[in-house]
Amino acid sequence: MTEQHPRTQAVRAGIATDPAHGAVVPPVFMSTTYAFSGFGEPGEFDYSRSGNPTRSTLASAIADLEGGAGGVVTASGMAAITATVLALLPPDGTLVAPFDAYGGSWRLFDALERSGRLRLRLVDLSDAAAREELDGADVVWLETPSNPLLRVTDIAAVSEAAHAAGALVVADNTFASPVVQRPLEHGADVVVHSATKYLNGHSDVVSGAVVAASEERVAHLAWWANTLGVTGGALDAYLTLRGLRTLHLRMAAAQVNAAAVVDLLTAHPAVTAVHYPGLASHPQHELAARTMDGFGAIVTFDVGGQDAVRALVDGLDCFCLAESLGGVESLVSHPATMTHAAMPPQVQAAAGITPGMLRLSLGVEDASDLVADLRAGLDRARSAQGGLPSTELRG
Ligand SMILES: Cc1ncc(COP(=O)(O)O)c(C=O)c1O
Structure with missing residues (x-):
């Protein structure tokens, strides 16, 4: 065969x-x-x-x-x-x-x-x-x-x-x-x-x-x-x-959701940095495009500090604040206090992990729900930063 x-x-x-x-x-x-x-x-x-x-x-x-x-x-x-x-x-x-x-x-x-x-x-x-x-x-x-x-x-x-x-x-x-x-x-x-x-x-x-x-x-x-x-x-x-048995289906759907979320994050004023190999601005984007079949379904971003993190994550409906990744359900985690808490602050800092950093694991829900939920969270983060919510900015 x-x-x-x-x-x-x-x-x-x-x-x-x-x-x-x-x-x-x-x-x-x-x-x-x-x-x-x-x-x-x-x-x-x-x-x-x-x-x-x-x-x-x-x-x-x-x-x-x-x-x-x-x-x-x-x-x-x-x-x-x-x-x-x-x-x-x-x-x-x-x-x-x-x-x-x-x-x-x-x-x-x-x-x-x-x-x-x-x-x-x-x-x-x-x-x-x-x-x-x-x-x-x-x-x-x-x-x-x-x-x-x-x-x-x-x-x-x-x-x-x-x-x-x-x-x-x-x-x-x-x-x-x-x-x-x-x-x-x-x-x-x-x-x-x-x-x-x-x-x-x-x-x-x-x-x-x-x-x-x-x-x-x-x-x-x-x-x-x-x-x-x-x-x-x-x-x-x-x-x-x-x-x-459904790995390929799940990965395909989750990567579509990751791309939708990256579009939102890169456009939102509350976000100070987005880390995703699919972005042309990612330092190893060309390597990722050449050696990977897609860019994965994990997206990391920064909202500048822990007050904004708290405002964002408290109130999310479609993302559970939880460790782990790779499930059909979307998760958000705060590396500094969760997945990487075992690392002392100086080791975290050397690795580039900041207090305002959040990591998303995109699941296979409908992209429109994930984007709407995250947009509302980012607007809350923006208010916590002392800025205008993006909805007002969009006029
Ligand atoms: C990249 C990576 N390797 C290994 C592990 C450890 O796996 P487990 O929790 O199944 O022991 C994890 C857990 O989060 C991980 O993210």
């Missing part, structure tokens, strides 16, 4: 593969243990921490979407990141990571460094000069687009420099999803995901995934995930697989 389109692969993952009853949707296998067919004759699965049919179907589906040799599904994105760091870094190894990494990743890397388990170097990997600083690195960690400033890193250029320095490249592809970007195609060795976000897409499962380009590395990562005990549960895998 010819290679199927990723959209088809996502919809059809595991469909009509049940030999027992011909179930079209693959059943969820809750059993923790599997009977040997005879003494010394285990089947493909023996114990559910080590291997589970539902989890295995999901891992293959995610690996197919990322173009990898295979994958491992974990209990959370942080479980995927922990297993990956422990599997790939030698003792006392050097990890180069983005200075604006997800707060939880930063906290893990920082804690491992403080306890003497690794050496951490934080750099701005979206800056070409940072590629000169990879000597001595064992693993180079990428997050692109980055959180929350949506800086875009040249995966191919970093991978080339990292490989020349003898380092492996891991890309956290949570923000883009494999619909928008496939880091392995650009030279990364490993991709990690918080599957809690776009892959599941319904804000009802905490899950993670690791995909590697080579079968040997997949086996190595699977060994570590099993040994650490961080593999994911069967029911979570079942739900994530259900969510994954």
Whole structure:
């Protein structure tokens, strides 16, 4: 059979593969243990921490979407990141990571460094000069687009420099999803995901995934995930697989909404800055246009200070003030006090995170409702700034 389109692969993952009853949707296998067919004759699965049919179907589906040799599904994105760091870094190894990494990743890397388990170097990997600083690195960690400033890193250029320095490249592809970007195609060795976000897409499962380009590395990562005990549960895998079937539809709808919201933000006087790779003014717009299939559905903007933030978010109807992203429902978060609160103020400042910054995760509601709700919030922010609401300005 010819290679199927990723959209088809996502919809059809595991469909009509049940030999027992011909179930079209693959059943969820809750059993923790599997009977040997005879003494010394285990089947493909023996114990559910080590291997589970539902989890295995999901891992293959995610690996197919990322173009990898295979994958491992974990209990959370942080479980995927922990297993990956422990599997790939030698003792006392050097990890180069983005200075604006997800707060939880930063906290893990920082804690491992403080306890003497690794050496951490934080750099701005979206800056070409940072590629000169990879000597001595064992693993180079990428997050692109980055959180929350949506800086875009040249995966191919970093991978080339990292490989020349003898380092492996891991890309956290949570923000883009494999619909928008496939880091392995650009030279990364490993991709990690918080599957809690776009892959599941319904804000009802905490899950993670690791995909590697080579079968040997997949086996190595699977060994570590099993040994650490961080593999994911069967029911979570079942739900994530259900969510994954609509990933392409959800990403398309959410990106249309992101574009509509960006139009509003760039025109509104309450907004002091908009960060979105789709904007021609974004510092890496050309790179994003060349290497990504779309610009994603996260939009970050600034309203200048916390009073304006409060006025904006208190009263929104279509955006929940909540951490996380990538669900069908739109969310707004305040990185300085929420997702990145683990970072001390000086680390936040170095990463460009400001008190007036808000991050939107666009869902799949109708764009007109999102724009109207946000416009009203921006008008409130404008009043809090002491300016005229945009409705009056428009005259
Ligand atoms: C980019 C990124 N990576 C990893 C994680 C961690 O994932 P989880 O919350 O599923 O452990 C998150 C969570 O927000 C994230 O945004």
